[in-house]
Amino acid sequence: MSQADADAKTSDRRGATLDRELALYRDLVQPPSTYRDGFTWTAVIGALFCGLLMFPGAIYLGLMAGVGLNAAATWVTVIVFSEVTRRAMRPMRKEEMVILLMVAGSMIGGSAFMPGGPFGQLIYRQFLVTSDAVKDAGLYGGFPSWYAPAPDSAAITGRTFLHSGWLIPIALLLFMTVIGFIKNFTLGYALFRLTSDVEKLPFPMAPVGAQGVMALCEGEKGERTWRWTAFSIGTVLGLAFGVISVGVPAVSSAFLAKPILILPIPWFDLTRVTESILPATATGLILDLGLVLSGFVMPFWAVIGAACSVGMTFILNPILYHSGILTSWRPGMDTINTNIANSIDFYFSTTIGVALGVAACSIFQTIRQLRKSLRENRVQRASGGAEAARRSIWDVPAGRGDWSLRLCFAGYFAAAGAVVAVCKVLVPEFPLFFLIAFAFFYTPLTSYLNARINGIAGQHIDIPFVREAFILLSPAKGVAPWIAPIPVENYGGMASGFRTIELTGTRFTSQVKAWCLTTPLIFVLSFVFWSFLWKDAPIPSDLYPYAQKMWDLSARQTMIMWSATTGGEGTVTLFERSFHPTFIGFGFAASALLFTVLSLFGLPTMLIYGVARGVGVGMPHGIILELFGALLARYYFHRKFGQKPFLQTAPILLAGYFVGTGLIGMASVALRLVTAAISMAPF
Numbered sequence: 001m002s003q004a005d006a007d008a009k010t011s012d013r014r015g016a017t018l019d020r021e022l023a024l025y026r027d028l029v030q031p032p033s034t035y036r037d038g039f040t041w042t043a044v045i046g047a048l049f050c051g052l053l054m055f056p057g058a059i060y061l062g063l064m065a066g067v068g069l070n071a072a073a074t075w076v077t078v079i080v081f082s083e084v085t086r087r088a089m090r091p092m093r094k095e096e097m098v099i100l101l102m103v104a105g106s107m108i109g110g111s112a113f114m115p116g117g118p119f120g121q122l123i124y125r126q127f128l129v130t131s132d133a134v135k136d137a138g139l140y141g142g143f144p145s146w147y148a149p150a151p152d153s154a155a156i157t158g159r160t161f162l163h164s165g166w167l168i169p170i171a172l173l174l175f176m177t178v179i180g181f182i183k184n185f186t187l188g189y190a191l192f193r194l195t196s197d198v199e200k201l202p203f204p205m206a207p208v209g210a211q212g213v214m215a216l217c218e219g220e221k222g223e224r225t226w227r228w229t230a231f232s233i234g235t236v237l238g239l240a241f242g243v244i245s246v247g248v249p250a251v252s253s254a255f256l257a258k259p260i261l262i263l264p265i266p267w268f269d270l271t272r273v274t275e276s277i278l279p280a281t282a283t284g285l286i287l288d289l290g291l292v293l294s295g296f297v298m299p300f301w302a303v304i305g306a307a308c309s310v311g312m313t314f315i316l317n318p319i320l321y322h323s324g325i326l327t328s329w330r331p332g333m334d335t336i337n338t339n340i341a342n343s344i345d346f347y348f349s350t351t352i353g354v355a356l357g358v359a360a361c362s363i364f365q366t367i368r369q370l371r372k373s374l375r376e377n378r379v380q381r382a383s384g385g386a387e388a389a390r391r392s393i394w395d396v397p398a399g400r401g402d403w404s405l406r407l408c409f410a411g412y413f414a415a416a417g418a419v420v421a422v423c424k425v426l427v428p429e430f431p432l433f434f435l436i437a438f439a440f441f442y443t444p445l446t447s448y449l450n451a452r453i454n455g456i457a458g459q460h461i462d463i464p465f466v467r468e469a470f471i472l473l474s475p476a477k478g479v480a481p482w483i484a485p486i487p488v489e490n491y492g493g494m495a496s497g498f499r500t501i502e503l504t505g506t507r508f509t510s511q512v513k514a515w516c517l518t519t520p521l522i523f524v525l526s527f528v529f530w531s532f533l534w535k536d537a538p539i540p541s542d543l544y545p546y547a548q549k550m551w552d553l554s555a556r557q558t559m560i561m562w563s564a565t566t567g568g569e570g571t572v573t574l575f576e577r578s579f580h581p582t583f584i585g586f587g588f589a590a591s592a593l594l595f596t597v598l599s600l601f602g603l604p605t606m607l608i609y610g611v612a613r614g615v616g617v618g619m620p621h622g623i624i625l626e627l628f629g630a631l632l633a634r635y636y637f638h639r640k641f642g643q644k645p646f647l648q649t650a651p652i653l654l655a656g657y658f659v660g661t662g663l664i665g666m667a668s669v670a671l672r673l674v675t676a677a678i679s680m681a682p683f
Contacts, residue, residue, distance in 0.1 A: 032505035035399045038095035039513040046100040047514070049084075051521055054104065056529040059120070061665045063533075063544035064249060064265070095506040099514050102497065106518045117526030118173050122148070122166065123539055124551065126156050133555035137563050139479055146172060146426060147483045159534045161527060174523065175422070176485050179415045181515055186411040187444060188494025189508070191451040193405065195495050196502070201455025206499040234293070234653040238660020241289045246661065249545075250668035258542045263287045265545045267621040271335050280321040280329040281313055282338040284621045291622055293657050295629020296637070296650035299456075303623075303630040305607040310620045320346055335621070336553045344560065348578040353587020359449055360588075361595040401507030416440060419487040427484045429476045438467065439487040450492025455499075468561050482562050 092100070125148040134140055141151060149155040149165030161170075195201045244262050253259035270283040295303055320326045328341035416439035423435050467488045471481045501508060533539065540547035560578050598607060637646045 033397075035397070035401060035505050035507045036093070036095045037401075038093070038097075038099035038506040038510040040096055042092055042096050043099045043103055043510075043514060044517060047103045047518055047521060050100075050104045051525045055117075055522075055525050056532075059529055059533060060250070061246065063539065063547045064246075064253070064259070094504050095510070098501060098504040098506050099510050102501075102511060103514050103518055106515065106522065117522045117530075118177060119161070119523075119526040119530040121173065122161070122169060123530055123534060125169070127540060127551055128555055128558075130156065131552070131555045133552065133559045137559040139559075139562065142479055143483070144426075144480050159538070161531055172422075172485065176419075177519060177523075179419055180489065181519065182411050182415040183443075183489065183491055184494050185512055185515075186408040186415070187447055188491040189403070189498065190405055190408045190412075191448055191492055192495040192498035193402075194448070195451045195455045196499050199452075199455070201452065203455050203496050203499040206496055206503060230649045230652040231656040231659075234656020234658075235660040235663075236656075237289060237293075237653075238657040238662070239664055240660070241657075242661040242664030245288070246665040247668045250665065251671055253543055259545070261545065266549060267335065269335050271338055272332060275331055275333075278314060279318050279331070280326040280338065280342060281317040282335040282342075282621075284335055285624055286622045288622075288625065290654070290657055290661070291625035292629035292632070293650070293654045295626040295631075296633045296646075297654050298626065298630060300630050300634050301607045302456075303626055307620075307623050307627040310623045313620075317342065336549065336556075339553070340556050340560075343557065344578045346580075346583060348560065349580040349583035350587040353584040353589075354591045355587075356584075357588040357591030357595070359445075361592065399507070400502065401509040403508075412444075413440075416443070416487055419485060423484050423486050427476055427480050429474070430471075430481055430484070430486075431474050434470045434474055435486065438470065442467070443487050443489055443491075446488070447491040450490050451495040452492070454492060454496045468564075472564055477565050479562055479565075481565065 128134060129140075129143050129148050130151045143150075145165065146168045148169060149163065153163070153165050155161070155163035155165035196203065245265075248262050249259040249265070264287070267284045267286045270285070271281070274281065274283045317326060321329060326342055326345045328344050329338060330341075333341065420432070420435045420439050423430065424432060467486060474481065497511070498508065501511060537543050540551050542548065594607075633646065633650065640646075641649070
């Protein structure tokens, strides 16, 4: 045996140990052998149902409570509409259900931080240009008109979109939405082919949607299998928790100036209580049962890595404080101010280094995996005869609805080029070379890395601050380069969406058709409902405690970067106070060293992705219950029910929980919106 063969076998043995958990999650649900179109008239009517009945509630829930309620709203749409169709003697197929689930997700749009379609972004902009963070940074009134109207404009003071000041921002938003569609189904699809078809990554969160849909289908047919039982248990848990966390605050806000909060939103802050023992350390707890259930679903070592990373702040922060590194923190600061102070002094730079290290490690892993796949393909061709010789690692299952990768390259090139041209018009002083680098190098690379961590650990990650570094190197000054639609989007999440569709046997072309329906519809409904809520009360305000805290935190963290090009001569900006090359090097070395150690000892690679997720978070508030769920699953439920059976059940339990929470939330929000409409009536 040659030395090369021996090295290959050693690498394969190490890779087999390393990827054991990846293979387990990959095999939880097997894709079917046949695929069907899920975009039918049922999906069309379902989109209208979701937009008219669920969309306003999802906006309100996101503003008030955040944390996962948009996902709840999508499941509520599917389960309610499936009951309607069943009573109409037209039960929905699973392919129709999964497209409806994605239609509902795109209709509701955004995230818990910024829910509710494209006009939700404009609502955040009106907050940002008038925020205290912007005033403190000296940027009040310094935003260009293509981003948002002036803070003293009638468009903002009158809380209305029916003003000429919003015309250019809305047109630009529409243009970027169309560009986003092209990039999603070109670059996003190509990344799915690479990470799922070639690398065979598990995508652990994909079975949440796939198995939830299967459970609903069984329920419609009158079957009572383990899937339906798990879904029902999760729904009951969601109903019970939803009354406490969402129902009481939403209903009370209809009659009181401030809602009654049984559980603190977004978290229970203990920073001031523990500051004498743990100085410069944010402590607290997010009281959300959904985090425990998420711990059941997430890969164990990814959760452990994040917990170790966040837990290290309990040891590291006091040491850094007493060493004179965390100098911005003062006793009496809450979680938000502690997090901002620590970011300025240490974590801003360290996070950059850790993420860059993870990026380098991911690229190394990918190259190794591709070489392994190509080597295995050559062996199969050599030993499998003429038919195997024609087989390629890029082959796709028949009938799945795939399209040409050449079309993907051409479409992405055209879309990226259009964005480059628009950015050059909006910010003429920004170098064209930098824009081309963003469009054709940075965006594909960061999208790939995000697709890969989605495939491995079900988490989101970017290569951070590359965009910011290019802006700082450019001659462009002011706030314009930071808010221009520079092509640095991340389309890696599409890979997980394609995997979910594949597991349910739905043709990929169904999703393209659904997008063509939902995009114009969401623009109209987003305008109508956001206009209504904004006219009813300022956003954010005491009525929306989650948005009030989190939007302020985001604005203050954003100003750290933006101050780098907006400060006057001789002024020490927040960025200059936060950027420490030594700490960047420390973060890069630490993540690279950890990856090397894990590889040498054959330990789970998910651990390092979990560590990257936890670094820079700076607070354990959400990790604690997620860790509890992961430990409970691994050391109790896995032993009681078996590892693979429980891992197959946990996503369905989580999907049912989303439905239960969403049902309570939607009923409560309906009462709140009716009350607001009556109070605005002229009689």
